[in-house]
Amino acid sequence: MPKQVHNNFSPSHRHFKPLRIVGKDPTERVNNFKALRFWLEEKGIKTKKVSDAPPSLAKDGFTHYFRMQCPHPNHGEDGIDADPSLEILLHREGWLKDICRVCDPTTNGERLELLKELLSDCDLVEINPSAPAPTTALPQPQRKPRPHHAPKKQGKKPEGCRLEDLFAFSPECLEVAKQLGWVNETTPDGKHFVKIPYKHPQDPDAIFYQKRLVLEAQIGVDKYIWSAGAPAKEILHGMDLALKMLEDVKVLFLCESPTDCVALMAMGFPTINCAGKGNVSAFKGLQGLIPADVQVVVWEEPDANGFAAKIAVMLQREVVCLKADETLLPAKDALRILQYFQGDLDAAREIVEEVLKKHSITVPPDVLTNLEAVLDLLKTYFRTFVKVKDHFYTILPLWVAHTYVAEIFPYTPYLLITSPVKQCGKTLLRNLLSAVSYNPLNADNASLAALFREIDRHAGKITILLDEVDRWLAHEDSENRQDFIGLLNTGYQKGNEYLRCERVKGGGFETKGYTVFCPKVIVGLSNLTDTVRDRSIIIEMERHNPHTDKLKRFPFPIQIAKDLDPDTYSLVQRIVKRLNVIFSAPVVVVCMETARDVVV
Incomplete structure (x- = not known):
């Protein structure tokens, strides 16, 4: 697939801009962008209201966005986008960008062609305005797309979770996962799962396994299970590779998810994770193992208030809290941030570094002293x-x-x-x-x-x-x-x-x-x-x-x-976060x- 198709709206590949809202000035383009949403509604396509673009995209010139139903027939598990998840963003110059957080990134080119076909009779949008002819033929959908609301017919997919599916969007993540000891396994009845190794900081020869059973959370289905006897509150993942990386990189990320650990390591950040925020006490085992000149950064998700403060107390050292706030980042999970940028490690690393620099806060080991401040x-x-x-x-x-x-x-x-x-x-x-x-x-x-x-x-x-x-x-x-x-x-x-x-x-x-x-x-x-x-x-x-x-x-x-x-703004954010x-x-x-x- 040509690179300009895979990143068809990426700010770093602006030479190919296949869709643009008509309008002589920004005000007219915004009005036409809002009108486009109503045009889609009249076509029977569900949408959500127009909002301001998040800060992570506003810095690249995007001003507004709305969500619509994804037209790709292979969207999600059943091909039906009941809750509109395809984001359509408006650049200040009129160009449109589409982002679907559910579809496989390899389908971006097909989705673009479907969007062009859908908007071909819309007077509010220009198709391929002044675009150069691509050097390679654009990939076409394998079959004529059905209406977005029609259920798709498909053969039975392999059940469970495999490394190649989990990290399909990023060969670098797949390689890191293999370095960390992740392996594919199969149950006797043919269901796939991924086996993830954890170690005890004080007993590195003892290895315990966490099994990931499904690619995404499913109602009534466990996502992870432990092998028998695993002391979840005492063991960590990624420790050996992260401590080795600290020889060259003087920053260490701590998080709660093994997939986020892989994504952050692929971006170049040494990372160690515990088995979920409920097992934060496992980080106590890192006392004495982290060099004094290393900055410890805690990746704290929105529903994990106090995660960083607990780690600071356990390690008895100052840590930096990077709150994974979706008003600042494309997603709360490092893995989904990388998916959002379609596997572009540089783009994902850049936004993480920006939020770390501008919006993180320092948490001392004694949080009571921070109250006075x-x-x-x-x-x-x-x-x-x-x-x-x-x-x-x-x-x-x-x-x-x-x-x-x-x-x-x-x-x-x-x-x-x-x-x-x-x-x-x-x-x-x-x-x-x-x-x-x-x-x-x-x-x-x-x-x-x-x-x-x-x-x-x-x-x-x-x-x-x-x-x-x-x-x-x-x-x-x-x-x-x-x-x-x-x-x-x-x-x-x-x-x-x-x-x-x-x-x-x-x-x-x-x-x-x-x-x-x-x-x-x-x-x-x-x-x-x-x-x-x-x-x-x-x-x-x-x-x-x-x-x-x-x-x-x-x-x-x-x-x-x-x-x-x-x-x-910085003062208000520091006060509320602290x-x-x-x-x-x-x-x-x-x-x-x-x-x-x-x-x-």
């Missing part, structure tokens, strides 16, 4: 953007930190932001708090019913920010005011429920209790009742003097990095619970 960051953050009395610069960081552990304590103090006159920065402070508090929800336009249901849905693990509460308090005797005051009177104490009458099927009503306990920010000019004020820390704002108070502008809402200048790391560490939770018991 992040509180200082928060103090700087508030001083930069808003004018309040000096002692509030100490109170605000502490209140933000408490939103991350509020469920540990029996009470949560509200933050009541008020001022004697308008235009003192109340909404600005609300926005600053929203950017750094835990799981924030700006509920300015929410109905009261939506508000208590949303708190109950999150079981209190949410921070509610209410601006312009005067609209709920406008009429002294209104039912809305009384209900709102009732919610606030109830929601400061854990275990209290807000009772409502709910209509039931068949007629009639029943009483239902809703959990309304959570941290809340309340903004407004009106005087609240004494009971609500007693449950609140009252922040009275002052109008700042633009000539003497040099404050920076803070835009809101923050949807993407471009809404903030680089320094401010707070997540700190308060997910077991040692910190224990300290908080101890403090609670002493106080209570």
